[in-house]
Amino acid sequence: xxxxxxxxxxxxxxxxxxxxxxxxxxxxxxxxxxxxxxxxxxxxxxxxxxxxxxxxxxxxxxxxxxxxxxxxxxxxxxxxxxxxxxxxxxxxxxxxxxxxxxxxxxxxxxxxxxxxxxxxxxxxxxxxxxxxxxxxxxxxxxxxxxxxxxxxxxxxxxxxxxxxxxxxxxxxxxxxxxxxxxxxxxxxxxxxxxxxxxxxxxxxxxxxxxxxxxxxxxxxxxxxxxxxxxxxxxxxxxxxxxxxxxxxxxxxxxxxxxxxxxxxxxxxxxxxxxxxxxxxxxxxxxxxxxxxxxxxxxxxxxxxxxxxxxxxxxxxxxxxxxxxxxxxxxxxxxxxxxxxxxxxxxxxxxxxxxxxxxxxxxxxxxxxxxxxxxxxxxxxxxxxxxxxxxxxxxxxxxxxxxxxxxxxxxxxxxxxxxxxxxxxxxxxxxxxxxxxxxxxxxxxxxxxxxxxxxxxxxxxxxxxxxxxxxxxxxxxxxxxxxxxxxxxxxxxxxxxxxxxxxxxxxxxxxxxxxxxxxxxxxxxxx
Amino acid sequence: xxxxxxxxxxxxxxxxxxxxxxxxxxxxxxxxxxxxxxxxxxxxxxxxxxxxxxxxxxxxxxxxxxxxxxxxxxxxxxxxxxxxxxxxxxxxxxxxxxxxxxxxxxxxxxxxxxxxxxxxxxxxxxxxxxxxxxxxxxxxxxxxxxxxxxxxxxxxxxxxxxxxxxxxxxxxxxxxxxxxxxxxxxxxxxxxxxxxxxxxxxxxxxxxxxxxxxxxxxxxxxxxxxxxxxxxxxxxxxxxxxxxxxxxxxxxxxxxxxxxxxxxxxxxxxxxxxxxxxxxxxxxxxxxxxxxxxxxxxxxxxxxxxxxxxxxxxxxxxxxxxxxxxxxxxxxxxxxxxxxxxxxxxxxxxxxxxxxxxxxxxxxxxxxxxxxxxxxxxxxxxxxxxxxxxxxxxxxxxxxxxxxxxxxxxxxxxxxxxxxxxxxxxxxxxxxx
Numbered sequence: 001x002x003x004x005x006x007x008x009x010x011x012x013x014x015x016x017x018x019x020x021x022x023x024x025x026x027x028x029x030x031x032x033x034x035x036x037x038x039x040x041x042x043x044x045x046x047x048x049x050x051x052x053x054x055x056x057x058x059x060x061x062x063x064x065x066x067x068x069x070x071x072x073x074x075x076x077x078x079x080x081x082x083x084x085x086x087x088x089x090x091x092x093x094x095x096x097x098x099x100x101x102x103x104x105x106x107x108x109x110x111x112x113x114x115x116x117x118x119x120x121x122x123x124x125x126x127x128x129x130x131x132x133x134x135x136x137x138x139x140x141x142x143x144x145x146x147x148x149x150x151x152x153x154x155x156x157x158x159x160x161x162x163x164x165x166x167x168x169x170x171x172x173x174x175x176x177x178x179x180x181x182x183x184x185x186x187x188x189x190x191x192x193x194x195x196x197x198x199x200x201x202x203x204x205x206x207x208x209x210x211x212x213x214x215x216x217x218x219x220x221x222x223x224x225x226x227x228x229x230x231x232x233x234x235x236x237x238x239x240x241x242x243x244x245x246x247x248x249x250x251x252x253x254x255x256x257x258x259x260x261x262x263x264x265x266x267x268x269x270x271x272x273x274x275x276x277x278x279x280x281x282x283x284x285x286x287x288x289x290x291x292x293x294x295x296x297x298x299x300x301x302x303x304x305x306x307x308x309x310x311x312x313x314x315x316x317x318x319x320x321x322x323x324x325x326x327x328x329x330x331x332x333x334x335x336x337x338x339x340x341x342x343x344x345x346x347x348x349x350x351x352x353x354x355x356x357x358x359x360x361x362x363x364x365x366x367x368x369x370x371x372x373x374x375x376x377x378x379x380x381x382x383x384x385x386x387x388x389x390x391x392x393x394x395x396x397x398x399x400x401x402x403x404x405x406x407x408x409x410x411x412x413x414x415x416x417x418x419x420x421x422x423x424x425x426x427x428x429x430x431x432x433x434x435x436x437x438x439x440x441x442x443x444x445x446x447x448x449x450x451x452x453x454x455x456x457x458x459x460x461x462x463x464x465x466x467x468x469x470x471x472x473x474x475x476x477x478x479x480x481x482x483x484x485x486x487x488x489x490x491x492x493x494x495x496x497x498x499x500x501x502x503x504x505x506x507x508x509x510x511x512x513x514x515x516x517x518x519x520x521x522x523x524x525x526x
Numbered sequence: 527x528x529x530x531x532x533x534x535x536x537x538x539x540x541x542x543x544x545x546x547x548x549x550x551x552x553x554x555x556x557x558x559x560x561x562x563x564x565x566x567x568x569x570x571x572x573x574x575x576x577x578x579x580x581x582x583x584x585x586x587x588x589x590x591x592x593x594x595x596x597x598x599x600x601x602x603x604x605x606x607x608x609x610x611x612x613x614x615x616x617x618x619x620x621x622x623x624x625x626x627x628x629x630x631x632x633x634x635x636x637x638x639x640x641x642x643x644x645x646x647x648x649x650x651x652x653x654x655x656x657x658x659x660x661x662x663x664x665x666x667x668x669x670x671x672x673x674x675x676x677x678x679x680x681x682x683x684x685x686x687x688x689x690x691x692x693x694x695x696x697x698x699x700x701x702x703x704x705x706x707x708x709x710x711x712x713x714x715x716x717x718x719x720x721x722x723x724x725x726x727x728x729x730x731x732x733x734x735x736x737x738x739x740x741x742x743x744x745x746x747x748x749x750x751x752x753x754x755x756x757x758x759x760x761x762x763x764x765x766x767x768x769x770x771x772x773x774x775x776x777x778x779x780x781x782x783x784x785x786x787x788x789x790x791x792x793x794x795x796x797x798x799x800x801x802x803x804x805x806x807x808x809x810x811x812x813x814x815x816x817x818x819x820x821x822x823x824x825x826x827x828x829x830x831x832x833x834x835x836x837x838x839x840x841x842x843x844x845x846x847x848x849x850x851x852x853x854x855x856x857x858x859x860x861x862x863x864x865x866x867x868x869x870x871x872x873x874x875x876x877x878x879x880x881x882x883x884x885x886x887x888x889x890x891x892x893x894x895x896x897x898x899x900x901x902x903x904x905x906x907x908x909x910x911x912x913x914x915x916x917x918x919x920x921x922x923x924x925x926x927x928x929x930x931x932x933x934x935x936x937x938x939x940x941x942x943x944x945x946x947x948x949x950x951x952x953x954x955x956x957x958x959x
Contacts, residue, residue, distance in 0.1 A: 471793045475559060
């Protein structure tokens with residue numbers, strides 16, 4: 001790690017998910033007495049990246065604040081407006097945003113348990129501990145906060161499900177790696193191939209991002225109040241960086257209908273002539289144990305994929321362009337299509353020029369897992385298949401997930417048991433990114449919720465989609481359904497499911513800023 | 527095939543009539559869908575004309591004239607115009623005349639314009655105000671509205687029929703699908719390409735090639751040194767300007783963006799209109815005109831099959847210069863969310879953005895014409911949102927369908943009408959359904 005990465009100023013969540021601390025709880029707080037709250041937050045010592053490397057932790061606290069929270073704490077509006085517009089407007093800030101994120105119908109913010117109006121959190125405290133010490137830490141922190149001008153609107157507990165999410169699939173398998181050493185120059189020839197190693201500026205504000213420019217960050221001029229508390233900004237001399245070492249944290253509470261998921265899969269598998277587990281696995285794109293449905297390419301080495309991780313992450317979708325092994329619309333293909341800057345990798349300057357000008361796309365056509373016969377000559381204009389270049393380059397649209405499961409864990413047979421009550425389980429989805437619009441919102445809107453992803457039609461993410469028809473009358477004559485799911489490879493008559501129900505409902509959410517430690521002090525000095 | 531054509535009418539609107547005209551235009555839109563034209567609105571029922579792909583009415587009201595403060599040689603103020611743009615099949619001039627004749631509402635709209643004359647021949651009046659775009663792009667040259675609609679219907683029917691097929695043998699399946707769908711869908715035969723269009727197109731394609739060849743073959747000693755000198759001079763002059771042009775900071779106005787967003791995401795396709803001033807002087811204008819001429823030529827002859835470079839989501843686009851070439855406006859119709867469109871553009875074709883827009887005042891600084899510029903992601907995104915203006919009325923002939931949908935549906939139709947396919951071909955064809 002380079003010396004100018006100030007690890008003592010970065011909250012540890014950017015570095016670790018606190019895996020060994022299997023207990024976790026999220027306290028959502030509102031500011032009642034700004035002065036007392038500021039004093040308390042100013043004295044809070046969130047665990048930093050430097051703390052992680054120095055000792056074995058028994059517990060950890062991380063803190064993040066919404067734009068409404070900054071206002072409530074007394075930070076000047078003029079300064080808040082320097083944060084990114086998405087953060088300032090908030091997750092529920094406009095109907096257009098709600099539409100893009102799929103927060104309509106049953107997901108509409110009006111029906112959320114938290115996130116809107118009086119239930120919009122100001123401060124988020126993320127507490128991590130060994131499970132037996134969790135309730136004590138939560139009670140202690142909660143009473144301390146409530147004694148200091150903050151009021152808890154919710155304490156969201158979590159369940160250690162042993163690494164799987166409530167449907168039973170191994171979770172958090174694919175994560176981007178970050179270039180903490182800052183050894184990599186983004187945008188070179190190497191990025192014409194897929195990379196899992198990203199510039200630090202994709203999670204931390206103030207550092208260089210994948211475009212090779214510093215990630216947008218709110219600045220404070222030298223003459224403004226307490227500016228000297230903050231790290232020095234890159235660029236104009238004297239300016240201080242309020243965002244540096246901080247990150248935007250997206251929090252969404254996703255309720256999972258475990259019984260609905262397995263029941264539908266059970267019925268649909270019978271109709272489609274398959275078994276429920278394989279159907280569910282094609283929807284996810286991985287086996288329940290995390291193994292991908294894609295064959296490995298021997299000799300493939302992906303930057304940022306640890307050799308120990310190769311069996312679950314050492315693959316690309318290039319070998320399966322038609323989605324025969326892993327459907328094009330499968331969850332993992334939507335969440336990270338593993339695309340590179342160039343749709344077919346790198347093969348010399350002339351070829352690159354042709355690709356850039358859009359004159360050729362599918363060049364290396366040696367699908368290993370394809371049984372669908374394609375024309376031999378699909379190499380040179382006009383024989384091109386634009387579908388192969390339909391999805392954007394992944395490296396600009398990655399997020400670092402830090403979520404935890406909650407509720408009761410049940411297995412497939414319990415889920416199919418009609419006598420069993422609903423387990424009320426789900427995922428507290430948390431992710432870090434430096435550009436909410438280009439990262440989280442893009443993944444959610446253009447890939448997950450988009451019914452036209454990768455040239456498909458009428459289907460959203462088979463797990464997360466809200467199934468809301470789009471467009472609607474009067475724009476078109478009949479509502480266009482989005483509740484399909486196509487899995488090629490099966491008999492043509494049975495490959496498409498229609499009327500897939502909604503399995504995941506958004507129960508709450510907000511955009512937070514997870515400040516650097518000095519920025520937290522500065523906020524507390526308002 | 528039926529070639530596509532377009533018309534763009536630009537007429538000045540006195541500033542005090544802009545607001546009332548905007549209110550009138552708002553009456554043409556669907557309830558709760560600002561900007562989305564009601565296809566059967568009383569003033570200008572776009573839906574009646576089955577050759578129109580896209581149509582728009584937009585008040586070209588420039589918010590960025592203040593940026594000209596750094597160039598005192600430019601006039602401080604410019605007129606506001608009404609722009610009426612249509613992309614259609616067949617001859618646009620004939621369509622414009624027909625619309626002028628048949629739509630009285632069009633007169634009502636243009637009556638707000640500065641020099642509207644109720645006694646003049648309205649069609650002629652409109653034609654005199656037509657401007658020719660410096661560059662135009664059509665996603666798929668030759669695909670007509672009728673084709674797009676009929677093929678969408680065909681796919682729908684095939685999709686419904688497919689699960690009912692009883693056989694797994696490709697040939698039998700094809701026969702079953704054909705008989706299930708046959709008779710329920712009209713597929714108008716695609717007419718032959720008009721021969722005069724073909725000749726003109728060939729001439730347009732060959733002209734620059736022939737000129738270049740003649741110069742190089744017959745006058746190589748003059749042409750080659752001249753080209754080299756020109757290249758050196760242009761490069762030096764360009765670099766000097768890139769390093770010394772005043773930098774104008776583009777702010778972010780959340781209220782403005784909210785206003786723009788009101789007109790977005792009613793359909794899978796969105797409209798985009800943006801305008802701005804070109805940096806003063808013959809150099810920037812000359813360079814811009816040359817670049818747009820190249821884009822226009824390439825769009826007409828090479829990029830005719832579903833992609834503007836790597837961007838496969840644009841249906842139609844036009845770059846147009848107005849006000850004595852001091853200003854330009856850009857219109858496009860693209861699939862997906864605005865943000866995704868911009869990301870796509872930056873990541874797949876930043877060089878193209880830099881080429882075609884870097885002569886605009888306030889464009890993010892470029893290096894050697896094609897580098898940096900739009901790659902300064904946030905600066906570029908603020909630049910384009912700030913220059914974007916709401917499209918008052920926007921019509922699309924095939925809601926719910928993206929450019930990629932249209933291309934796929936056309937492939938399905940080809941298979942459907944093919945006399946014979948082998949088993950592999952049929953499997954590929956069924957996979958597309």
